[in-house]
Structure formats: C-alpha cells, structure tokens
Amino acid sequence: xxxxxxxxxxxxxxxxxxxxxxxxxxxxxxxxxxxxxxxxxxxxxxxxxxxxxxxxxxxxxxxxxxxxxxxxxxxxxxxxxxxxxxxxxxxxxxxxxxxxxxxxxxxxxxxxxxxxxxxxxxxxxxxxxxxxxxxxxxxxxxxxxxxxxxxxxxxxxxxxxxxxxxxxxxxxxxxxxxxxxxxxxxxxxxxxxxxxxxxxxxxxxxxxxxxxxxxxxxxxxxxxxxxxxxxxxxxxxxxxxxxxxxxxxxxxxxxxxxxxxxxxxxxxxxxxxxxxxxxxxxxxxxxxxxxxxxxxxxxxxxxxxxxxxxxxxxxxxxxxxxxxxxxxxxxxxxxxxxxxxxxxxxxxxxxxxxxxxxxxxxxxxxxxxxxxxxxxxxxxxxxxxxxxxxxxxxxxxxxxxxxxxxxxxxxxxxxxxxxxxxxxxxxxxxxxxxxxxxxxxx
Numbered sequence: 001x002x003x004x005x006x007x008x009x010x011x012x013x014x015x016x017x018x019x020x021x022x023x024x025x026x027x028x029x030x031x032x033x034x035x036x037x038x039x040x041x042x043x044x045x046x047x048x049x050x051x052x053x054x055x056x057x058x059x060x061x062x063x064x065x066x067x068x069x070x071x072x073x074x075x076x077x078x079x080x081x082x083x084x085x086x087x088x089x090x091x092x093x094x095x096x097x098x099x100x101x102x103x104x105x106x107x108x109x110x111x112x113x114x115x116x117x118x119x120x121x122x123x124x125x126x127x128x129x130x131x132x133x134x135x136x137x138x139x140x141x142x143x144x145x146x147x148x149x150x151x152x153x154x155x156x157x158x159x160x161x162x163x164x165x166x167x168x169x170x171x172x173x174x175x176x177x178x179x180x181x182x183x184x185x186x187x188x189x190x191x192x193x194x195x196x197x198x199x200x201x202x203x204x205x206x207x208x209x210x211x212x213x214x215x216x217x218x219x220x221x222x223x224x225x226x227x228x229x230x231x232x233x234x235x236x237x238x239x240x241x242x243x244x245x246x247x248x249x250x251x252x253x254x255x256x257x258x259x260x261x262x263x264x265x266x267x268x269x270x271x272x273x274x275x276x277x278x279x280x281x282x283x284x285x286x287x288x289x290x291x292x293x294x295x296x297x298x299x300x301x302x303x304x305x306x307x308x309x310x311x312x313x314x315x316x317x318x319x320x321x322x323x324x325x326x327x328x329x330x331x332x333x334x335x336x337x338x339x340x341x342x343x344x345x346x347x348x349x350x351x352x353x354x355x356x357x358x359x360x361x362x363x364x365x366x367x368x369x370x371x372x373x374x375x376x377x378x379x380x381x382x383x384x385x386x387x388x389x390x391x392x393x394x395x396x397x398x399x400x401x402x403x404x405x406x407x408x409x410x411x412x413x414x415x416x417x418x419x420x421x422x423x424x425x426x427x428x429x430x431x432x433x434x435x436x437x438x439x440x441x442x
Contacts, residue, residue, distance in 0.1 A: 001064040003079060004049050004071035005030045007340070007373035007393045008298035011305040012068065013037065014369065015312035023062050025049045028386060032372040050074050052082040059088050066091060068316055070274060070295035072152055076102040084271065091316050097265055097272035098294035102152050104188050111289050114260040118253065118289045125187040131175050134189055135168050144192035145171045149178050150185040158229065161192055195283035196245050196438055197290065199235075199300050202258045202276045203315070205324040206266060209259050209276075213237040213307065213331060214246060215300040216435075221347060223425045230347045231390060234339040234426035235299040236401050237307065241331075244401075244432065245282055245439045253287040254280055261292070273319050275301075284442040299338040299393060302371055306338075306395045307331045334397040337404040337427040340373070340390040341412070341420040354385040356418025358392060363411045369395040391420060402429040 001023040002012045009024070013036035016022050022040040024033050027049050037044045043062060047054045050073040059067055069079050069092035078095035092098075100107045111119045121143065123134040138145050144161040145168070157178075165171045171189075178187045201212040217235045221227030238244060242251045258278050265272045277293035277300070296304065305312065309330045318324050343350045359381050360370045374389035385391050394411055398404040405427035412422065425431045 001025070001059055001062070001067045002033075003055055003067065003069050003074050005033065005373075006071070006298055007371040007390060008070065008296055008301045009033055010036075010371040010373065010393075011302045011369075012070070012296075012312070014371075015305050015308065016040075016068075018313075019311050020313040023058070023064055025055055025058050028374075029376050030372055031375070031377045031383065032370070050077050050079070052077060052079045055079050056082050056086055056088070059083065060086070065089065066313075066316055066320060068092065068274070070301070072101060072293070072295065075294055076152060080271070089320050091319050092274045093272040093294045094270065097270035100261070100265075100276075100292040101294040103150060104148050104291065105150050105186055107292050108188065108190070108289075110261060110264060111257075114264050115257050115289065118257055118287055120193055120288050120290075121191040123189045125175055125179070125189060128176055128179055131172050135172055138189065138191070139168060141191075146190045146192050147171055147174050147178070148188040148190060149182060150188060151182065164229070193281040193283055193288050193290065195281045195288075195442055196435060197279065197281050198243055198246070199297055200251075200254045200258070200278045200280065201296060201300060201304060202255070202262075202278065203319070203324065203329060204258075204262055204273060204276055205319045205322045206262070206271070206273045207322065208324040209255065209262055210324060210326055210329045211241055211251070211255055211258075212304045212329075213241045214243045214251065214254070215297070215303050216243055217297070217300060218423055218426050221342075223423050228347050230342075232297070232299045232340070233342070233390075233423045234337065234393075235297075235303050236337045236404070236427040237303045237335060238401060239333050239335045239399060245435055250282055250287050254278060257287070257289060282439070282442075299340060302338045302369075302393055302395055303336040304331075306336045306369055307334060307397060332397065334399060335401040335404050335427075336395060336397045337401060337408060338371075338393050338395045339405075339408045339412075339422050339424075339426050340393045341416065341422045342390050343385050343387075344419060344421055346388075346390065346421075350385065350387040353387055354391075354419050356383055356385070356391075356416065356420055357381045358383060359415040362415045363394065366407065366411055367396070368407060368411050371395065385420075392416075401427045402432060405429075 010032035
C-alpha cells in the first residue's frame with residue numbers, strides 16, 4: 001500500500017503495479033494512481049493520507065503485507081509509528097527518526113556532531129533579540145544568509161540572499177516574521193553556499209546504504225532560475241551515479257555523510273529505513289551539507305523510479321527484511337529528465353481550475369512516462385487542475401541528458417493542450433553549459 005497523492009506516489013504506483021496487488025490512500029482521485037491500483041486488482045481510499053488512523057484502518061481492512069510511506073506530512077505525523085505498533089510492516093521512518101527532515105535545526109545539529117567538516121556555518125534564532133546580533137556576525141564574516149523555518153514548508157519557506165532577500169535588513173525582517181507566524185518554532189540562519197546544489201537519495205535498510213544516481217533539481221519557477229521558489233519544476237540524472245559537475249571524491253563524501261547519519265540514528269535507537277535524501281553543494285571547499293529529507297524527493301524520486309531496474313516491490317521487501325546490498329539495486333545506465341507542468345499562477349493558489357488534455361497513450365508510445373499530480377480526470381484524455389501544486393510530470397530517458405530533455409518538449413508540444421506552463425530549459429544543452437561555467441568559476 002502507498003500513501004499520498006502526488007507525482008512521486010504516481011511513480012511508486014507505476015512500478016509497484018507491475019508485479020504486486022496495489023492499494024492506496026489518496027487525498028483526491030489522482031488519475032495515475034487510480035489506474036495502477038485498479039489494473040493491479042487492488043483498491044483505494046480517498047481520505048486524509050496524513051492521518052495515522054485512516055492509514056492503519058485501511059491497511060487492516062485490506063490485509064496488506066507492506067505499507068510504503070514516503071511523503072513528508074505522513075512521516076512527520078507518525079504514520080509509520082502506528083503501523084509498527086500494530087505489527088504492520090512499514091517502509092519509512094518513524095516520526096522521531098524523520099525529524100531529520102521536519103526539524104531543520106535538529107538535522108544540522110546532528111550533522112555538526114557526525115560530520116563537522118561538511119557542515120556550513122549556522123546560528124539558531126529563538127527570540128527577536130537574537131536576530132540583530134546574529135546578522136552582525138554574518139556581516140562580519142562576509143557571509144550571505146539563508147533563512148530557514150524550523151519546520152516543514154513544502155519547499156516554499158526557505159529564502160536566500162540576495163535572490164529573495166536583497167539585504168541583511170530584509171533577512172532580519174523575514175526572520176522576525178517567521179518568529180511571529182510560528183511562535184512555537186525557532187529559525188535557522190545558515191551561510192549561503194556558493195557552488196552547485198544537488199541531491200543524492202540513499203536507499204537504506206537502516207544499516208546498509210546504496211546510492212541512487214545523483215540528481216540536479218530546478219526549484220525556481222521560471223527559466224534561467226528566476227521567479228519564486230517551488231517544490232521543484234523538474235530534475236535530471238546522468239547515465240552514471242555522479243553528475244557532470246561532480247568528482248568521484250564528491251560522491252564518496254556524500255555516501256560517507258549519509259552513512260554516518262544512518263549509523264547515528266541506529267545508535268540512538270531510531271527506526272529508519274527506505275530513503276535518506278541528502279541535499280548537498282559542490283563548492284570550492286568540497287562537499288557541503290544543505291539538508292536531509294527522510295523520503296524520496298519529488299521530482300527526484302520520479303527520475304530514480306524511471307531508471308530503476310527490476311522489481312520495486314522486491315526492493316521494498318529487501319529493505320524491510322534487512323537484506324539490502326549493492327548487487328540488489330541497479331539502474332538502466334541512461335540519463336533521465338523530469339519536467340513538471342503547472343498552472344500559470346503556481347506556486348501560488350489559482351483562483352480557478354484549468355482544463356487541459358494529455359494523450360497519455362501517445363506519450364507512452366513515444367517511450368516516455370506520465371505522472372499525474374494535483375489534478376483529476378474529467379473525461380477521455382481530459383483533466384482539471386486542483387488550484388494548487390504541480391499538475392502533471394513527464395519523464396524521459398536517453399543516453400544524453402539534453403536528448404531526454406528534447407524528447408519531453410516534443411511530447412508536450414504534440415500531446416498536451418491547455419493553459420499550463422513548464423521550464424523547457426530543464427536539462428537543456430544551454431543549461432548544462434551554464435552549469436559547467438559555474439563549475440569553472442569556482
């Protein structure tokens with residue numbers, strides 16, 4: 001059984017329905033998930049996918065063998081905890097284990113303990129009186145600031161100097177606002193890292209760790225990395241585990257960081273398995289840590305599921321049974337690109353729904369994948385947005401990143417109609433050249 005309704009869960013559904021009976025708890029009628037569930041002979045429930053009791057009751061009712069939980073809110077709400085307490089096999093972390101995602105201060109303090117050499121400079125803010133003194137410290141060190149709320153924000157709460165916060169005073173004002181709006185939380189101020197940001201998702205059974213190919217995400221809404229921050233407009237992986245701008249040492253250091261933190265969670269007696277998602281920067285000083293997520297990223301997870309070889313259900317069973325090893329996880333050896341289509345207003349809520357069409361069969365016939373997210377089916381090949389979040393993702397693989405990118409552009413041009421927007425520059429030749437220029441200037 002899977003939990004959640006987004007594009008990430010659509011990718012899970014496609015892979016799991018290949019060889020298992022699939023069940024799902026979804027917040028709305030995601031077309032991909034429903035098609036996969038019904039074609040597998042399973043069933044679904046439309047309800048609150050973040051509510052532990054709802055998940056537990058449906059799992060019991062359908063007598064499922066395994067539940068895979070890999071979305072932030074269900075994990076933070078303790079869905080895995082209640083399943084384990086009722087002797088249901090769950091892949092994912094408990095609420096306390098996934099605190100590494102939902103509590104950014106806890107996460108960076110664990111990093112400082114396990115991997116100080118890879119941890120950026122930071123200051124924790126508890127009261128308004130702390131703000132000016134902390135900002136003066138960043139000024140004296142000639143460091144720009146990233147302001148992070150302590151808790152979950154769906155990828156939209158972090159603000160960076162100077163893109164979102166032109167001056168130190170703007171950073172002070174935003175920090176003040178966060179303390180006022182979230183009175184039970186602290187605020188994290190972190191040095192802005194200069195380099196190239198990327199993600200590595202490590203598959204783990206709580207002890208063993210196998211890295212997925214590293215991925216490069218596009219968090220900004222508009223082309224050329226302009227506009228508001230989003231949950232991610234798209235992503236790419238290369239045909240090998242490292243990205244074009246990474247060295248073998250960079251990849252090895254990422255694995256070292258993740259393994260140390262998995263070992264620390266086990267030492268603390270925390271139940272964690274599934275995916276440890278590490279956000280990092282390549283800088284002129286080497287690898288620097290940015291954040292952890294306790295689950296597959298979105299869109300990064302779509303990339304990884306697209307290129308994963310073999311049975312995903314067997315992989316989840318191996319994770320539960322602590323039989324994970326390098327020889328049991330392999331990938332097809334091609335680059336992958338994912339591009340999300342969104343309503344014009346995204347990342348802000350739309351005033352009205354948007355009608356659009358997608359010829360899924362035609363796109364699948366081109367060798368590409370379609371992952372529906374925040375939309376519902378309204379007719380044959382016809383769909384309607386839900387006024388929020390990303391609408392539908394399209395993924396392609398190829399020997400080269402830019403070739404996969406062009407395949408998606410062609411599929412959208414030919415088989416998607418409606419007032420949706422996307423970033424054509426994701427994985428494009430021009431964008432890859434810009435990344436190389438950044439690398440050369442470091």
